[in-house]
Each structure stands twice: as structure tokens, then as C-alpha cells.
Amino acid sequence: MVDLKRMRVEKLFSLKYLIPIGFVVVLVPLLFTVMYAAFAMRDIARLEQRTFYQIVEQVKTARSALQMVSDIERKAKLFVILSHPSLRQPYERQSYESVRNALRETLGELLKMGVDEKVARSINELSEQERAVYEQIISAEADAHLKLPDEQIFQGLHTAANALWVEISDQVDREAKELHQQSQSVQHDLMIKAGFLLPISIAVVLFLLTLLTRSVRQLDESIRRLTARDFGQPISVAGPQDLRYLGDQLELLRTRLRSLEESKRHLMDNVSTEIKTPLARIVESAEQLETMRHEAGPEQREIGRTLTTNIQRLQELLAELTRYNRLHEEPGKTIAERVDMRELLTSVIEDHRPRLQAKFLVVKELIQPVTVAGDRDQLRTVLDHLISNAVSYSPEGGEIRIMLRSVGDNMELEVEDDGPGIDEEESKHVFEPFYRGKAAFALGTEGTGMGLAIASECVANQRGKIEVLEPRQDKHGARIRVQFPLVEAA
Structure with a gap:
């Protein structure tokens, strides 16, 4: 049961599930914020739209109420004047009552609009002032000699109306401020949530990147x-299951x-050992023939020279095989040091100077x-095998071009000659x-066919790259061309 749970957890901890989970973890906070x-x-x-319409209706209603206050004053005065027996006009009372009722309805509508306490008090004050005017006029209606109400009572009516307008204006300002504060509060809350969720998303992204980068x-x-044939250190990769x-x-x-490398090395060692013994006997026989060359005829001497030449070639081949086999030792056994390639290349060119001069090569x-x-x-x-190969295949009086430079993080060495060249098909095998x-x-051209193979093995041991380029x-x-990593600046 425990193993089954562990397998399920490990299955989740794989790229197939880890990347979608990470994507969701990163996307969900951002989506929530948006x-x-x-x-x-x-x-x-x-809220802005509702507040705007409410403010417009309140202002419009308040303006209408203010206009009605002026109409009430005018209608009240006409009603008093035209109520004189000599000028009595019954409809003036109806006109005054109509304006008064309209004002009271308007104030009632204004109260229903959700005004605050101060505005409500102003509305009530305006209603009281209007009622006072009305009562003063109606109480004196039976008197044959009606007189106009005091101007002070109309002044109180206008003062109450102006106070209502001021309170309405103040309420508009307060609602605008509250709306602005609410907008800022939402913005601040959004910033807090984004500031909280964004680091989580970044942390998840960094965790995934660190995990994948380390594994890669x-x-x-x-x-x-493996490319450098360093097979000694076990390979262990941490991270997702994949x-x-x-x-x-x-x-x-x-x-x-x-295992294959060790088998090949053992085979090469055995072959070298098996060749050395009969080759040593042949060398002894050739030396005996050499001591008897004065007694031998022309045919025997020619056989002796041929035998000596082939023995030398076999010895050279055996030396190359031994050298090639030793290159397959663990790279960790070699000691890396800082090498000035310009100085080393100049030294190798000088070593080949006699051969260069013998063929008049530039x-x-x-x-x-x-x-x-x-x-x-x-x-x-x-360097030795590349230059030796160029000298061997260059015609007399030819030219060898050598370029050494740094390109990016690598050193590049190019050796080019005027020989017959290497066609595309052969370029796949020249390092074998x-x-x-x-x-x-x-x-x-004499040779063992091991020069470029040995050079290729040495390049691989130094974690470099060797390739044939088009002329x-x-x-x-x-x-x-050969490439090696440069030494990083201290």
C-alpha cells in the first residue's frame, strides 16, 4: 500500500503532470486577480452609474423645489391680494394650493431618494416654513381686510430652501468622495491581492525552473x-520522474x-602483446640477414631490405596502436593545466620545419x-598530427594555412592545405x-591511417570537437577545424 502511494506521488512528480500543475498554479492566481x-x-x-443618476435626480428635484418656493411666494401674495372682496378671484386659492401640494410632493420624492440626515432635516425645515406661511395666510382668510404676511416669513422660507440646496450640494460632494474612496479601496485591495499572489506565482515558476534547470x-x-569517454563516475539525475x-x-x-571500452582495451593489449613476440623474432632474423649481407646475393639483399622496411612499418603500427589504446584511459587520470596554444602551435610548426623546407612549403x-x-x-x-597530415598531402611549393583564434567561449584552430582534399563521403571516415x-x-603516401584517429581521440579527451570543413x-x-573550450577569466 505504501509503495502504491509512493508510486502515485512519483507519477505526479513527472513532467507530464508537473508542467500542467505548475501552469495551473501560476495561472489560477493571475486569473483570480484578473x-x-x-x-x-x-x-x-x-455604483458610479447609480450614484450619478441619483445625484442628477436629487439636484433636479432640489432645483424644482427651489423654483416652487418662488412660485409659492408669488402665488401666496396674489392669493392675498386677489382675495379682497372687490377683487376676489376664487381660482387664485386653487392655484396657490396646487403649487403648495406640488412642493410637498417634490419634497416627499426627495426624501424617498435616500438622502442623508442633514438633507432630511433641511427638507423638514423647508416644509415647516411653508406650513407657517400657509397657516398665516389661511388663518386670516376670513378677515375682510387681509393683509400680506410679513416679509420675514418669506425670508425664512427662502433661507430654508437655500439651506436645502447647500445640503444637497454637500451630499453630492460627500457621495463623490465616498465613491472615490471606495474606488481607491478596491484598487488598494487589488494591489494587496496581486502583491500577495504574484510572489507565489513567481516562487512557483522559479521552483520549476530551478528543478528543471538542475536536472537538465x-x-x-x-x-x-560520455562524449569525452569519462565512464568512471556514475550518472545520477535528480528531479522529475521523466x-x-x-x-x-x-x-x-x-x-x-x-564494458565495451574495457573489452576493446583488453583486446588491443592482447593483440599488441601477441604481435610483439613474433615481431621480435622477425627482427632478430632480419638482423642476422643484415650481418650476412656481404655473403648474400642481390636477391637476398633485396629480400632483406623489404623485410626491414616492413618490420619498421609493423613497429610503427604497433606503437600507434599502443598509443591509441592508452588514449582510452579514464580522462580523470590526466592532469588539466593552462596551455598557451599560440606558444605550443609555434613550437610544433618549428618541429616540422625540416619537412616543410624539404617540400618548399609556405x-x-x-x-x-x-x-x-x-x-x-x-x-x-x-597539433602534430594535423600539421603532419597537411605536410604529407601538400604538393611541393604548396601552401599551408593555419588559423588560431577565440570565437565566443571556444578556441578555434583551422589547418588547411593545397592537397587533393577530402570529399564528403570520406569526411565521415577520416577519423576512424x-x-x-x-x-x-x-x-x-605512407602511413598507418592512425594519425587523425589519434588526433580525434585526443580532442574528445579534452572535451573538444574536430570536423572536416568544406574548402x-x-x-x-x-x-x-578543432574547437576547445577557453579558460574562463579569473
């Missing part, structure tokens, strides 16, 4: 070690390659100061052991 902002803005917009970096380092599975497959590949150098980290002897071997191209047989537009010879 939705919250959308709903909050919708509510604010509705481990895979990259493992592949680089990447750990790839790490396990690389570990199986490392074990298999190490060396064009474009060499920059470059420093790499690696095994000096193996780096020298690479014992391979000799068409040009070697056409020109009768330049106006050239036709072989062009080989």
Missing part, C-alpha cells in the same frame, strides 16, 4: 562526460560503454593568443582507425 479586478470594476461602474544541467554534464528515467538510461549506457599563420585548459601532451599530439583515403593511395571558395585542399 477576475476580481473585472468584477470590482464592474461593481464600481454600476546534470543531463548535459553526463552526456559531456528526467530521472533519462538519467537511469544514461547510466545503463555508461555501464555498457565502459606556412601562412594567423595566430592569436589563446589559452585553454587541458593535457599539454595530448594537445601537442593533436586505419582509414586511408583515396588520396593516400593515389599519391603513394574555401578558391581552394580545394583539406580543411580541418
Whole structure:
């Protein structure tokens, strides 16, 4: 049961589930924030619209009430004047009552609009002032000699009306401020939620990136070690289940390659050992023939020279095989050091100076100061075989072009000659052991076919890259490029 739960957890902790889960974890807070902002803005917009209409209705109703106050004063005065027996006009009372009722209805509507306490008090005060005017006029209606009410009572009516307008204006300002504060509150709340959720999203993204980056970096380092034939260190990849599975497959590949490498090395050691003994006997026989060359005839001497030449070739081949086999030792056993490639290249060119002069070859150098980290002897071997190969295949009076420079994080070395070149099909095999191209047989160039193979092994041991490039537009010879990582600045 416990193993089943653990397997389920590990299954969730895989790229198939981890990436969608991370996407959801990152997306949900952002989506929540956006939705919250959308709903909050919708509510604010509705509130603004409702408040705007309410304010407009309140102002319009208040203005109408103010206008009716003036009409009441005018109608009241006309009613008093025209109520004199000599001028009595019955409809004036109806007109006055109509305006008065309209004012009271307007004030009632204003109270229903949700006004605050101050506005309500002002409305009530205005109603009381209007009632006072009405009572003073009606109480004196039976008197044959009606007189106009005091101006003071109309002044109180206008004062109450103006106070109502002031309170309405203040309420509008307060509602506008409250709406602004509410908008700021929503904005502040949105900022708080975004400030809380955004770090969570960023933390999740950083966690996933760190997890994946670490695993990918481990895979990259493992592949680089396999490329450099460093099979000694076990491969272990931490992280999601998928990447750990790839790490396990690389570990199986490392074990298999190490076993094959050891088998090949043992085979080469055995072959070298088995060849050395009969070869030593042949050398002894050749030496005996050499001591008897004065007694031998021309045919015997020719046989002796042929035998000596072939023995030398076998000895050279055996030495190359032994050297090639030793290059497959664990790269960790070699000591890396800072190597000045310009100085090393100049030294190798000087070592080949006699051969260059013998064939009247011109060396064009474009060499920059470059420093790499690696095994000096193996780096020298690479340079030696590349230049030796260029000298061997260059025609007399030809030209060898050597370029050393830094490009990005790598050192680049190019060696190009004026020989017959390497066609596309041969470029796939020139770094294989014992391979000799068409040009070697056409020109009768002697060699074991191990030079470029040894150079390729040395390059791989230094975690570099070697390849055959197409010749330049106006050239036709072989062009080989080597790349090594530069030493990082301290």
C-alpha cells in the first residue's frame, strides 16, 4: 500500500503532470486577480452609474423645489391680494394650493431618494416654513381686510430652501468622495491581492525552473562526460520522474560503454602483446640477414631490405596502436593545466620545419593568443598530427594555412592545405582507425591511417570537437577545424 502511494506521488512528480500543475498554479492566481479586478470594476461602474443618476435626480428635484418656493411666494401674495372682496378671484386659492401640494410632493420624492440626515432635516425645515406661511395666510382668510404676511416669513422660507440646496450640494460632494474612496479601496485591495499572489506565482515558476534547470544541467554534464569517454563516475539525475528515467538510461549506457571500452582495451593489449613476440623474432632474423649481407646475393639483399622496411612499418603500427589504446584511459587520470596554444602551435610548426623546407612549403599563420585548459601532451599530439597530415598531402611549393583564434567561449584552430582534399563521403571516415583515403593511395603516401584517429581521440579527451570543413571558395585542399573550450577569466 505504501509503495502504491509512493508510486502515485512519483507519477505526479513527472513532467507530464508537473508542467500542467505548475501552469495551473501560476495561472489560477493571475486569473483570480484578473477576475476580481473585472468584477470590482464592474461593481464600481454600476455604483458610479447609480450614484450619478441619483445625484442628477436629487439636484433636479432640489432645483424644482427651489423654483416652487418662488412660485409659492408669488402665488401666496396674489392669493392675498386677489382675495379682497372687490377683487376676489376664487381660482387664485386653487392655484396657490396646487403649487403648495406640488412642493410637498417634490419634497416627499426627495426624501424617498435616500438622502442623508442633514438633507432630511433641511427638507423638514423647508416644509415647516411653508406650513407657517400657509397657516398665516389661511388663518386670516376670513378677515375682510387681509393683509400680506410679513416679509420675514418669506425670508425664512427662502433661507430654508437655500439651506436645502447647500445640503444637497454637500451630499453630492460627500457621495463623490465616498465613491472615490471606495474606488481607491478596491484598487488598494487589488494591489494587496496581486502583491500577495504574484510572489507565489513567481516562487512557483522559479521552483520549476530551478528543478528543471538542475536536472537538465546534470543531463548535459553526463552526456559531456560520455562524449569525452569519462565512464568512471556514475550518472545520477535528480528531479522529475521523466528526467530521472533519462538519467537511469544514461547510466545503463555508461555501464555498457565502459564494458565495451574495457573489452576493446583488453583486446588491443592482447593483440599488441601477441604481435610483439613474433615481431621480435622477425627482427632478430632480419638482423642476422643484415650481418650476412656481404655473403648474400642481390636477391637476398633485396629480400632483406623489404623485410626491414616492413618490420619498421609493423613497429610503427604497433606503437600507434599502443598509443591509441592508452588514449582510452579514464580522462580523470590526466592532469588539466593552462596551455598557451599560440606558444605550443609555434613550437610544433618549428618541429616540422625540416619537412616543410624539404617540400618548399609556405606556412601562412594567423595566430592569436589563446589559452585553454587541458593535457599539454595530448594537445601537442593533436597539433602534430594535423600539421603532419597537411605536410604529407601538400604538393611541393604548396601552401599551408593555419588559423588560431577565440570565437565566443571556444578556441578555434583551422589547418588547411593545397592537397587533393577530402570529399564528403570520406569526411565521415577520416577519423576512424586505419582509414586511408583515396588520396593516400593515389599519391603513394605512407602511413598507418592512425594519425587523425589519434588526433580525434585526443580532442574528445579534452572535451573538444574536430570536423572536416568544406574548402574555401578558391581552394580545394583539406580543411580541418578543432574547437576547445577557453579558460574562463579569473
